[in-house]
Amino acid sequence: VSDPFLSTWGSLVAICGMALVTYLWRGGGYFLMGFIRPHPRLTRALVALPGAVIVATVLPIILRTGPLAAVALAVGLGVMAWRRNDLVAVAAGLATAILLRVAGLPG
Amino acid sequence: MAAGSPTDGAAGQRMNGPSAGERAIFTLGGLRQGALTALMMTPSVFVFATVVGAASAQKGLTLGEAMLMSLIVFAGASQMVALEVWPQRFDVAGILAVVGVTAIVNSRLILMSASLRLWLAGQPAGLTYAHLALLTDPNYVVYARHRHEGGRDAGVLVGSGVTLWLVWVIGTLPGHWLAGGIADPRRWALDLVMPIVFSVMATPLWRGHRETRAWLAAAAAALACHALVPGHWYIVAGALAGMLFAAFDPFVADEAEPAR
Numbered sequence: 001v002s003d004p005f006l007s008t009w010g011s012l013v014a015i016c017g018m019a020l021v022t023y024l025w026r027g028g029g030y031f032l033m034g035f036i037r038p039h040p041r042l043t044r045a046l047v048a049l050p051g052a053v054i055v056a057t058v059l060p061i062i063l064r065t066g067p068l069a070a071v072a073l074a075v076g077l078g079v080m081a082w083r084r085n086d087l088v089a090v091a092a093g094l095a096t097a098i099l100l101r102v103a104g105l106p107g
Numbered sequence: 108m109a110a111g112s113p114t115d116g117a118a119g120q121r122m123n124g125p126s127a128g129e130r131a132i133f134t135l136g137g138l139r140q141g142a143l144t145a146l147m148m149t150p151s152v153f154v155f156a157t158v159v160g161a162a163s164a165q166k167g168l169t170l171g172e173a174m175l176m177s178l179i180v181f182a183g184a185s186q187m188v189a190l191e192v193w194p195q196r197f198d199v200a201g202i203l204a205v206v207g208v209t210a211i212v213n214s215r216l217i218l219m220s221a222s223l224r225l226w227l228a229g230q231p232a233g234l235t236y237a238h239l240a241l242l243t244d245p246n247y248v249v250y251a252r253h254r255h256e257g258g259r260d261a262g263v264l265v266g267s268g269v270t271l272w273l274v275w276v277i278g279t280l281p282g283h284w285l286a287g288g289i290a291d292p293r294r295w296a297l298d299l300v301m302p303i304v305f306s307v308m309a310t311p312l313w314r315g316h317r318e319t320r321a322w323l324a325a326a327a328a329a330l331a332c333h334a335l336v337p338g339h340w341y342i343v344a345g346a347l348a349g350m351l352f353a354a355f356d357p358f359v360a361d362e363a364e365p366a367r
Contacts, residue, residue, distance in 0.1 A: 003198055010197020011172050017206035018189055019179035022213050026242045029220030030227070030235065038225075041354040046222035048321040048353030049346060050251035053215055053244065054309040055322045056329035056345020058302040063330065069299055076303045080310045087147060093303040097296035 066107030072097035129259050130229030137262020138269075144249050145267035151300030152183075152245070152271055153278040159186050160282020166193040170283050177279040181272055182243060185212035188339060214343045218350070219247050223264075226254050230261055241268030245301075248308050255312050320356060325349030 006013065036042065062069045076093025083089065100107075156177065163173035163186075180186055188208050194201035220242060227235055238261075250264035312318065329345030336344075 006197045006199065006202065010194075010201060011168060012175075014189075014193075014197065014202050014205040015172060015176045015180065017202060018176065018185070018209040021206055021210045022180055022182050022185065022216065023240055025210070025213050025216040026220055026239045027236050029217040030223050030239060033221045033224035043225065044356070044359070045350035045354040046225055048318070048349050049218055049222045050248060051309055051312045051318055051322050052325035052349025052353075053219065053342065053346045054248065054305045055325045055349065056342045057244065058306050059326050059329055059345075060333040060341055061302045063333070065299070069302070072296070072299055073303055073306055076307050077310060080307045086304075086307050089307045090147065090300070090304055093307070094296045094300065097299050097303075098294075101294065101296070 137260030141266025156278025157282030
């Protein structure tokens, strides 16, 4: 099924559709929360969200990449707990990954 | 909920340290602080943008289309996945596929946006709806961290968002030109910058067993969904599981809320 309009302008329509749905999500949560009375349970749920999103984003990546990524992440978190400095912790984690890869470890 | 109503403030204060629920402010200093914090993330964002630019060239998008996508969509993972299903010739089904996977991959943004009701209390609606267009995981994490540390300056959210947005759009350009001529980013561990930066930035969000339990729930749901369900549902599955567990945490009583 080929539509003459879409075969010319399809990419632009798709890009605008992507932008539209993404902005709906970006503005929509804030908008909808304007109609909801705050409840301690809801507040707790929302406060838990940043950590939950990070855990859910990062863990599958680490699992896909393998033990090397897990070691690098552990070093980064360890240094963060020790020095309380983001830059130092990130640098330590990345240096670990680079060194392990230079050493020829898979992952 | 009236943003910044007294109940809002009281609930927020009990739940989340001294600053949650307090009316947010918006200062130039906050903008600058956000921009500076985002600098730490710019190398990986730039590289990711070049990868997306290269993928869009391979899928036959013009430079203008690739730049437009980064400019108005500005959500890397969804752009990558959309390009995977990008058809050679568009029909209605193709449009639906592209917009559909974008909606799925970005569905976590609706949760993040909802939680910003707490953390943007008192901000003018017009300004808020304008800068929510720049809401992404990195600047959300920067701002969540800022709030957990007692700050309440929405400028931090916007300053980091604008910085990352500019880097994202600029990075798309060389990617489209080079179209895949990029040296192996794994060698410099660029594939691990985002996960490590996110995790390190999240460490201060951990305050005790309550977070441990909610995050374990998120981890279990995300990994199970990643293993069992094809597609890209696992982030929103983990986020929802963490929120649900936090809401119905059997170890937290509704009334006897410990001071945190």
